[in-house]
Structures are given as structure tokens and as C-alpha cells.
Amino acid sequence: MNQTLSKEKLAYLKEKSIEARRLIIETVYHAGAGHIGGPLSAVDVLVNLYFNEMNIDPQNPKAEDRDRFVLSKGHAAVGLYTVLAMRGYFPIEELKTFDALNSRLQAHPDMNALPGIDMSTGSLGQGISAAVGMALGAKLQKKDFVTYCMIGDGESQEGQVWEAADVASKYKLDNLVCILDYNKLQQFGWNAEGGGREIPVFxxxxxxxxxxxxxxxxxxxxxxxxxKAFKEARKINDKPTIIISNTIKGKGVSFMENQYLWHSRVLTGKEFNEAIQEIEMGFKK
Structure with missing residues (x-):
């Protein structure tokens, strides 16, 4: 699982990333709602986690020895839903119900509604605390699973993030791996000189x-x-690991990239066609 990637596995993961981006675009467009920039920046890490790194079984989503994942930046749920569907936790066709009344796929993850969700998230800053609790619980029960947690850079302005970080270090939680989706843009924040937004965390x-x-x-x-980062993290003893994942908001669709306005915009029909056409070009490369 943690061996150097073969050419075949690398090509496979790249293809899965392209497929996931297409499904994210289609899902948000069909729903007429949802965040899009953040899921597109995070999706490569999500694909790698679910198709290469984590010890999971979609047919037994509550297995006690499974690795855990917490999407602390819960507004990027459509990215997680897409990867879970692709991995076989539920039918891909169900993505069309995203954000609909009575759907299992709401705007933020609900652990009581959907298999594969280890923690309900939405209020920013709180997911990492739950992940710390899972990792600490594993230590106390002498379980070998790893807990992974993805946080946002805008979310990192929350004080609770740093309280959790302090506790994780205190208890030497080397079974906790956090990923900072460092796309350097948030929807709301200080205006930067010359337009745009200031970087949330330097x-x-x-x-x-x-x-x-x-x-x-x-x-x-x-x-x-x-x-390689996930492989390295598994070798670290007596301290938690944070992977600073330098990403591009809206990655994969050129007119969305590095544009904070695409944090949660819905595409027009013309924009949708252009986005799908650009993503499908990736399949042909």
C-alpha cells in the first residue's frame, strides 16, 4: 500500500482524479448549489487516500480496524462524496441527489446518513478535535488504525484548530495525520492590494x-x-504529522483556478460545457 508508485498505479490515480473532477462539476451543476473551488483543490489527496493509502473496506464501512478520515473543512463534502461513490460506498448515480430534500448527500457530511463518513462536520475548526479524539482512543485501546484529517487554510484561523494541535502533540499521537489543503484562498477575508484576497495563513x-x-x-x-508523504508519516514516532498540501483552488478548470469567487459559485450552462470539455481533455492526454 505504501510502496513507490508504479507507472501503472500512477496512471490509475491520475485517471481517478480526472474522473472525480468531472463528477464534482456535474454534481454541483445538477444540484444548482454546492462548493466547488475547495473540492477541486482537495480531490487529488482524497483520491490518493481512498484508492492508495487507507486501510478501508467499502463492503464493511464500520470495521473496527479501518483507518478513519475526517473532513474538517466540511463544506468540501461534494469532493468526499464523489470519491466515496467512486470507491463503492454507494452508487455513483446517487450523486445526482446531492443537496436535495431527504438526500443522504447534504451540503455537509452526516455520519448518521451515509456509509463511509466517520464524522459529521460543517462548523469550521471542529473536525480536527474529533480526529484527535479518534487517534487518542486508538492509543488507549491499543488499536493500530490511523486517523487522517483534512483541514482548510481559512479554517486554520479558528482557535480550536490550535487547541487540538496542542493536545495531539502533548499525547504524542503518531497515529494522526492531518492534511492542510493549502490553496491560499478563502471566500471571505481581508482584501489584498490589487484585488483578490490575502493568504489566510502565512x-x-x-x-x-x-x-x-x-x-x-x-x-x-x-x-x-x-x-511519499503518507509513507513518511507512517514512519514517524511520538508526534503527529501535518502534510502541507500546496494546491490550487479550482484546479483542473482554468477559468476557476486561483479565483476566490469560485469558492461556491454555480456554473452557467456555457461554463459547465467549457469545464467538462477541459476536464475530458485530461483523459485524452
Missing amino acids: EPEKRWEAFGWHVISIDGHDHVQIS
């Missing part, structure tokens, strides 16, 4: 190091780097 590596974490910085769209 020099995150130094901040997490100061809290006693092992820090790995990668290109969050490169499956080789993602895989």
Missing part, C-alpha cells in the same frame, strides 16, 4: 512545527509526492 510549516508536529510540505496535485 508560513504554516513554522506554525505546526512550533506546536510539536512533524511537517511535510508537498505539491498536493502530484500523486508521487502525496504517496
Whole structure:
């Protein structure tokens, strides 16, 4: 699971990322609602987790020894739903019900509604605390599973994130791996000179190091780097790991990339066609 990626496995993961991006675009467009920029920045890490890294079984989603995943930036749920569907937790066709009344796929993940969801999230900053609890519980019960948690950079402005980081370091939770989706854009924040938004958090590596974490910085769209980071994290003893995943908001659709307005915009018909056409070009490369 953690071996160096073969050419075949790398091609497979890249193809899955392209498929996931297409499904994200289609799902949000069909629903007429949903976040889109963040899921597109996070999806390569999500694909790698579910198709390469984690010890999971879609046919037994509550297995006691499974690895856990918490999407602390819960508004990126459509990205997680897409990957879960692709992995076989529920039919891909169900993505068309996203955000509909009585759907299992609401705007934020609900652990009581959908298999494969280990924690309900939505209020920013709280998911990492749940992940710390899972990792600490595993230590106390002498279980070997790893807990993974994805947080956002805008979310990192929440004080609860740093309280959780402090506790994880105190209890030496080397079975906890967090991923910072560092796309450097948030929907709301300070205006930057010349337009756009200021970066939500500067020099995150130094901040997490100061809290006693092992820090790995990668290109969050490169499956080789993602895989190596997860492999390294499993070898760390006596401290939690944070992977600073440098990403591009809206990655894969050129007119969305690095545009904070695409945090949660819905595509017009013309934009949808252009986005799908651009993503499908990736399949042909």
C-alpha cells in the first residue's frame, strides 16, 4: 500500500482524479448549489487516500480496524462524496441527489446518513478535535488504525484548530495525520492590494512545527509526492504529522483556478460545457 508508485498505479490515480473532477462539476451543476473551488483543490489527496493509502473496506464501512478520515473543512463534502461513490460506498448515480430534500448527500457530511463518513462536520475548526479524539482512543485501546484529517487554510484561523494541535502533540499521537489543503484562498477575508484576497495563513510549516508536529510540505496535485508523504508519516514516532498540501483552488478548470469567487459559485450552462470539455481533455492526454 505504501510502496513507490508504479507507472501503472500512477496512471490509475491520475485517471481517478480526472474522473472525480468531472463528477464534482456535474454534481454541483445538477444540484444548482454546492462548493466547488475547495473540492477541486482537495480531490487529488482524497483520491490518493481512498484508492492508495487507507486501510478501508467499502463492503464493511464500520470495521473496527479501518483507518478513519475526517473532513474538517466540511463544506468540501461534494469532493468526499464523489470519491466515496467512486470507491463503492454507494452508487455513483446517487450523486445526482446531492443537496436535495431527504438526500443522504447534504451540503455537509452526516455520519448518521451515509456509509463511509466517520464524522459529521460543517462548523469550521471542529473536525480536527474529533480526529484527535479518534487517534487518542486508538492509543488507549491499543488499536493500530490511523486517523487522517483534512483541514482548510481559512479554517486554520479558528482557535480550536490550535487547541487540538496542542493536545495531539502533548499525547504524542503518531497515529494522526492531518492534511492542510493549502490553496491560499478563502471566500471571505481581508482584501489584498490589487484585488483578490490575502493568504489566510502565512508560513504554516513554522506554525505546526512550533506546536510539536512533524511537517511535510508537498505539491498536493502530484500523486508521487502525496504517496511519499503518507509513507513518511507512517514512519514517524511520538508526534503527529501535518502534510502541507500546496494546491490550487479550482484546479483542473482554468477559468476557476486561483479565483476566490469560485469558492461556491454555480456554473452557467456555457461554463459547465467549457469545464467538462477541459476536464475530458485530461483523459485524452
